[in-house]
Amino acid sequence: MRMRPTLSWTPTGDLPPGTVDLGPVTEALRAGGVLVLSGAGISTESGIPDYRGEHGSLSRHTPMTYQEFTASARARRRYWGRSHLGWRTFGRARPNHGHRALAAFERHGLIAGVITQNVDGLHQAAGSEGVVELHGSLERVVCLSCHDRSPRRELARRLEEANPDFEPTAAAINPDGDADLTDEQVGHFHVVPCTVCGGVLKPDVVFFGESVPPSRVEECRRLVREAASLLVLGSSLTVMSGLRFVRQAAEAQKPVLIINRDPTRGDQHAVTRVELPLGAALTSVAERLEIPPDGAVA
Template identity: 60%
Template sequence: MQEGPAPAPDVPSRLGQLADLVADGDVVVLSGAGLSTESGIPDYRGETGRRRRAKPMTYQTFIGSAEARRRYWARSYLGWRHIAQARPNAGHRAVAELQRRGLVTGIITQNVDGLHQAAGARDVIELHGGLDRVLCLGCGRRTPRRLLDERLRAANPGWVARVGEINPDGDAVLSDEEIRAFRVVDCADCGGVLKPDVVFFGENVPPARVRDCYALTERAGLLLVLGSSLAVMSGLRFVRHAHRNGIPVAIVNQGATRGDEYALLTLDAPLGPTLTALVAAL
């Protein structure tokens, strides 16, 4: 009788293999939205994403339409509070602890929520920027999001809206009528258009930031992907780069990813409990 393929190792076995890889140190983490879902922040492509029909704002739409900007800022005015109030979960704390122990030497995140830093991680490269900052497209000045929030509040006295659902980028679903009543403000210095300091869909990550991520990847002993489907090239390229350079890749995610074929090890499991167990095993 011809034997079938050997069964895949169970989760405890794979966790042990992952612990062995991480114990060697020089780990660079590449994290995605799946790491933050346990903090109550939904994603676009994972389980929470599949339950919604959200279409993220694109750079071209934002730049090309004043009405699109009004819609974005009205929805974000309410929705970003959900992001700002989120707290790090066990997965974020585990990554920070691995860095504290000297095992993780770099962190690249596709997330814009700042939760790695809130958990105590240092020198995090925010591949797609951060929602806690605002960029003027006219003069290039960056300012804290809380200052814009104060100005928007002053410009919209008495404006109330009923929030439906919250999207991953702090975008609250509102009615057209509520959006039309919202007033947008421009840069206080030059009157230019304000944009969140994040990379929208259809926008390129700044080249210098990409180069920093490539350089960090090249110095890694292990590239550890956490909570990313790697569906977009902005993250997948670093997995491919590691593979081309003979650097092992391990992926912990709920569900398959576009990078699985390049990985030495994959683990389909919840991030918080798995990373907590990983820290305990080291």
């Protein structure tokens, strides 16, 4: 039986200073039972931008809300035109050293699961199996009428056929797979309906202004209850969907550890916040734990 990490937890409310010391993270993983909460920062090294931070996309891009998407055919045309172009780039992203290190930790029985706020599927592509996609996945689409779910690649094929001359140039690609295009660039984009009932298709992700399904939240709360500690990777914890699990862990007096280059909304609950690039940090931890780079179990 693995012992819980011997990390101190003092609910003083004081913010821990940023550090480059990976010792507490290494020891928590060595003890096992670590639940990971990942955010957009773990995917930046795969070429997918972050929402926040110095170069975050929110400084120039406002994601479409659920209310806007469902209320307006024009908004849906704008969304799908931008998302279709973004998917071409987004779909080419590959797991980085951070994703692969987490998959290796899982294979060695060190982590209890991954809750990811990301919609890019890169944890699974790296080999992680115990992943809860808190905000859904861009790999799927769902019909708002009949609730049929289908692969995004199939929708991409249909959109290609319906828009053979759609070749605009995007200013940037955002963390939700949305490309920065003008209204003029998407003005003649043709949206296709659900093949089952003819209804409106939506990516199977939680939009801004939309709630995470209660059953998914409860699954995550269960994982927090059963974990020995919580490791936050690449998330500012600005939105409550992720911060609530940090608060839950802290209230249960379970150590919260954070690796993020910038301060986060959860720092007051953390025993440490490491200010290092995630790929390098997790690779270093793997080396300290003598886990082979390829993730194979020795």
